[in-house]
Amino acid sequence: MATTTFDKQKTIDLRRKHVGPSCKVFFSHDPIKIVRARGQYMYNEKDEKYLDCINNVAHVGHCHPDVVEAGTKQMELLNTNSRFLHDNLVMYAQRLQATLPEKLSVCYFVNSGSEANDLALRLAWQYTGGKDIITLENAYHGHVSSLIDISPYKFHQMTGAETSQHVHVALSPDIYRGKYREDHPDPATAYAENVKDVIEQAHEKGHKIAAFIAESLQSCGGQVIPPVGYFQKVAQHVRNAGGIFIADEVQVGFGRVGTHFWAFQLQGEDFVPDIVTMGKPIGNGHPMSCVITTREVAESFMSSGMEYFNTFGGNPVSCAIGLAVLDVIEKEDLQGNALLVGGYLTLLLDDLKKRHPLVGDVRGCGLFVGLELVRNRDKRTPATAEAQDVIYRLKEQRILLSADGPHRNVLKFKPPMCFTREDAKLVVEKIDQILTDLERALDLHMHEAVISENGHSKRKEPSDENGLVHAPNDSSHKHVNTIPHSKNNNKRLRT
Amino acid sequence: MATTTFDKQKTIDLRRKHVGPSCKVFFSHDPIKIVRARGQYMYNEKDEKYLDCINNVAHVGHCHPDVVEAGTKQMELLNTNSRFLHDNLVMYAQRLQATLPEKLSVCYFVNSGSEANDLALRLAWQYTGGKDIITLENAYHGHVSSLIDISPYKFHQMTGAETSQHVHVALSPDIYRGKYREDHPDPATAYAENVKDVIEQAHEKGHKIAAFIAESLQSCGGQVIPPVGYFQKVAQHVRNAGGIFIADEVQVGFGRVGTHFWAFQLQGEDFVPDIVTMGKPIGNGHPMSCVITTREVAESFMSSGMEYFNTFGGNPVSCAIGLAVLDVIEKEDLQGNALLVGGYLTLLLDDLKKRHPLVGDVRGCGLFVGLELVRNRDKRTPATAEAQDVIYRLKEQRILLSADGPHRNVLKFKPPMCFTREDAKLVVEKIDQILTDLERALDLHMHEAVISENGHSKRKEPSDENGLVHAPNDSSHKHVNTIPHSKNNNKRLRT
Known part of the structure; x- marks a missing residue:
């Protein structure tokens, strides 16, 4: 088992002192200290297990x-x-x-x-x-x-x-x-x-x-x-x-x-x-x-x-x-696994789309999958704050996911290739719950979303609101105050 | 003990086929295949030992x-x-x-x-x-x-x-x-x-x-x-x-x-x-x-x-x-070792300078040492071909050294920091012999070199021949034909 040299606050303090401030951590208000990892799981200093849905570097699984x-x-x-x-x-x-x-x-x-x-x-x-x-x-x-x-x-x-x-x-x-x-x-x-x-x-x-x-x-x-x-x-x-x-x-x-x-x-x-x-x-x-x-x-x-x-x-x-x-x-036929598990994940996310107005698009190939969140399906208004809420709330439940894209409203799945169907099922269940909470707070309903989507010509030109204007620090979308832990900004935490 | 998968020629052929031709090997006419290393020594596929005087990356010794x-x-x-x-x-x-x-x-x-x-x-x-x-x-x-x-x-x-x-x-x-x-x-x-x-x-x-x-x-x-x-x-x-x-x-x-x-x-x-x-x-x-x-x-x-x-x-x-x-x-006090062994190496090289007209300059700090070879001490004419001869003949005796600088006439010592006095003594002895051979072939004599050096004002402006003109592919200096294995060109083998 891994040991640590410093308590977490000391690590944070030393990092602040000696590491370039342009080098950001995930979840800057309460960053995660990871001491060991195996397969698709990472463990913090308390030996609490996180499911890693984002680490495309640990391709064949952490510490294979x-x-x-x-x-x-x-x-x-x-x-x-x-x-x-x-x-x-x-x-x-x-x-x-x-x-x-x-x-x-x-x-x-x-x-x-x-x-x-x-x-x-x-x-x-x-x-x-x-x-x-x-x-x-x-x-x-x-x-x-x-x-x-x-x-x-x-x-x-x-x-x-x-x-x-x-x-x-x-x-x-x-x-x-x-x-x-x-x-x-x-x-x-x-x-x-x-x-x-x-x-x-x-x-x-x-x-x-x-x-x-x-x-x-x-x-x-x-x-x-x-x-x-x-x-x-x-x-x-x-x-x-x-x-x-x-x-x-x-x-x-x-x-x-x-x-x-x-x-x-x-x-x-x-x-x-x-x-x-x-x-x-x-x-x-x-x-x-x-x-x-x-x-x-x-x-x-x-x-x-x-x-x-x-x-x-x-x-x-x-x-x-x-x-x-x-x-x-x-x-280990990890390419085959990516196809199977990725296909299953996409299927589960497609099902979310049927039930959640916040889901604008599901797209993916194998274990490269994106779930794009929107406030309005017709206008495709990026649900930036909501995407942040999802990743922060997943983090609390020890699931690591990130949001990216020009509006940071696309949830990115790019897990280690040993990701399983059970892992996929777990993360989608959690997202399902979080989206339900978010939609309740926003008073968004599925039938309205579908009507809005079908009620407009699909051929119309996208408006500015739809995101053709670059707005990397865009915070115009009101925050959902009923959702906790959402005041934290990791907007620059991309790549 | 290390094993090899291919015979040397097969390795060379595959490299030619699949590795960028701009990526050069040392001693291109007869490159060295190294299969293991330890400390300041490297071993080829026949388990023959080379003394490494150039590898400043394997700083604390190969495979410490x-x-x-x-x-x-x-x-x-x-x-x-x-x-x-x-x-x-x-x-x-x-x-x-x-x-x-x-x-x-x-x-x-x-x-x-x-x-x-x-x-x-x-x-x-x-x-x-x-x-x-x-x-x-x-x-x-x-x-x-x-x-x-x-x-x-x-x-x-x-x-x-x-x-x-x-x-x-x-x-x-x-x-x-x-x-x-x-x-x-x-x-x-x-x-x-x-x-x-x-x-x-x-x-x-x-x-x-x-x-x-x-x-x-x-x-x-x-x-x-x-x-x-x-x-x-x-x-x-x-x-x-x-x-x-x-x-x-x-x-x-x-x-x-x-x-x-x-x-x-x-x-x-x-x-x-x-x-x-x-x-x-x-x-x-x-x-x-x-x-x-x-x-x-x-x-x-x-x-x-x-x-x-x-x-x-x-x-x-x-x-x-x-x-x-x-x-x-x-x-291991390797900084201290660099000071001691480097000092000893410089001393030995200074002694070479007293006896060899081809040695123009000895300079160094610790285990960063240069031996600059010249055809004429007064004009400081770069002895480019002779420097190549030295490194090729050292290679035959399983000592790895390189020549660098704008005229490739500076023998560079930058060995792993565990280099010993014995290693220093060995390489300088070998260089001593090679310089003796080279000078005999060139009909260069020490007393003439000293006279030439003292007979001119040190204040004169350097001429083109002294090397202020960049001539990275300069091959104007005649080759010493009596010295074998010198027709090989590793002119671009620098860094």
Whole structure:
């Protein structure tokens, strides 16, 4: 059993003193001290158990013994840089490549999703000779300076932020809240046309496109699932302009979507990105990540004459851990589990939607699921405060969930992949109770919600209230005072 | 004992197929496959032992059992992000802070020296409102795009590289090969004046300085030790211009210099940087690093409104490993060992200088030592090919050393800190033999070298040949054909 050195208040005080104040904790008014974890459960200093519905890094389960063993054995033997030959590096590269279309065959091992996406940009700049990057609304791609520039999710948080002239923001292909919705005859083409427009605007300024980058499914952006065919059409426009397509799988890869190993594969077999970046789940918490690209892009990068060396990237310990994670996914059929349990979870949430007016949308693939809360189903008014209430009340019942998206009204499910049907059932039951309480306080009723939803044309243009205006600190929605513990603000607790 | 999966040729073939060609190996014509390591020794697939004189990452010795144990125990218990409270994080922050001047009190935990330096730039930009960065000739600060921009060591490798208009390159304070040398009455002031000039030039263009960044001792730049007092004077000029001082300790911190824990402390107690970045040795190979700054800079960064979140940074495993590294440094008095053994190594190298005309300069602090080879002591003509010969012939005798600096003629010693006097003696004996062979082939004689050195005014301006012109791919020096295994090119194998 884990012991602690300090009491909780002392930990808080020391953290306040010695850790950057920009580094936030979950539930800042009463943060959680976690001392151990196993599978999908985390334990606080009193050994109280929390169900973890959010930790997409502890992919194969917290502290999986196979992963720990692989790391330990290799740490005892050798941990050095990739300027020496080592079998772990090449075996791991081979194994990763085998999960991807054949032309994605060349790996670069780095330490974080941020390092991976930054390197992807460098590869794109060098290969295309272009400088401009197209990114999506609400996108988040990492915390190094080049990525803040292409992450509206981040730079919109900043007071007085300037957008780089080489960065262009395209519409988020969100068919629930975006410009083209589920009732549009062809949202994939419509959203891709927007990218084409963005390219044309860049060309008018004399700029050259290097890349389009997108998460295969937008995560921080609100669990957005782009319509099938969108990536193919975007890739065509971008490649016609001399640019390349970067699929950011940092949050959504490694079998999470259930039907496929990579989320970009949801778009169909005819779609192959030029670069894929991976991270978070890749080492089950060990700091590592990878960029995989084509031989052509890799050769072009080499032709610049500049070596690429990453001190820790691809060391034998990281590779041993990466291999163990792949083994566990396979051995325990966690991709299959994601499909089954994710499907069950989505079914339960669909049922909630039938009974709760606050539920605006349920969407998901495998264990990547979003539950979008709205005050009004027709107007799709984001229920931001209510979403906060849900996560705070779940926390009291020792269930960890988060809310995200531009309005922080999307409950995000991205649990360790060993999540069970029982876990799904438990969390949905709790949400059911909380929504019942919230709706009672708000005097919201299901039949009115349905009437409102059906009584209006689905074709109408979204109003500002529906969320096309960015309002990261929006607090215009009145708070539900009957619900306790809701005055706390973790608005910036995203990613 | 370690086993291997593939024979060496298969490892090479798979690497060629699946790993980015920009990622180079040491000794590319016949790379080394290492399967285990311990202390200052590495072992190849035939269990042949190499003495490691270069691995500044395996700081407390390869696979130190205390570090492995700390990592293992914590991996079994918990590895999660810093949004939960954990004692390891705050204990580690407290311990690191205790090694630094009091005002450097706020930590940000990240995954690599590159992430650390990029964050340092972001802190500087936000705190000062400036955009411009002053960097030194031959500097290397990391591989993410923002750092390539401030690393002449890297961007000079690139064909057709553009220098960012916000980056200004100041003279390297190299008193052996730079503009102001050991015979200058006050090189610290003279080099600092150059930074002042650079600031004035930036101001003339209407630019504002955010920061001056330098390694406390330039490592890839050629093991350069700036004159005492230089940093104080630079800091004054930079702060007068509204900028801040970033000390990059990624390669040189954690007791390596022997007399002090941090290399910037060599400048005197009256010097305190505004930001210190650390990396490589911090986790003995585990991917981790840290930025430490003042409360003022940290508060300003927070006031931007943007959260800083790093998925892996500051996780309990990294912190446990970091704490173990600090414990071992203390317990085994490795800083003291660096002072003693480093002093002994320097003494032996000084003796080589007396007997070998090829030795132009010996410089070092603790176990950070450079041996600069020259063809002509007066002209200080870089002996690039000869330095390559030395490292290739040492490799044949199973000693790992590297050559670096803008002319790749500086032999770099930066071994694990458990390096012994016997190790030092062995490597110097081998170098002694190799230099003797080389000098015989070149028909170089000591008395001529001394005459040439004394026969000229030391005050003369350096000529191009002395190396003020960047020539990263310079191969003008004829090769010594009598020395075998010298046709191999690892010119890009730096860092």
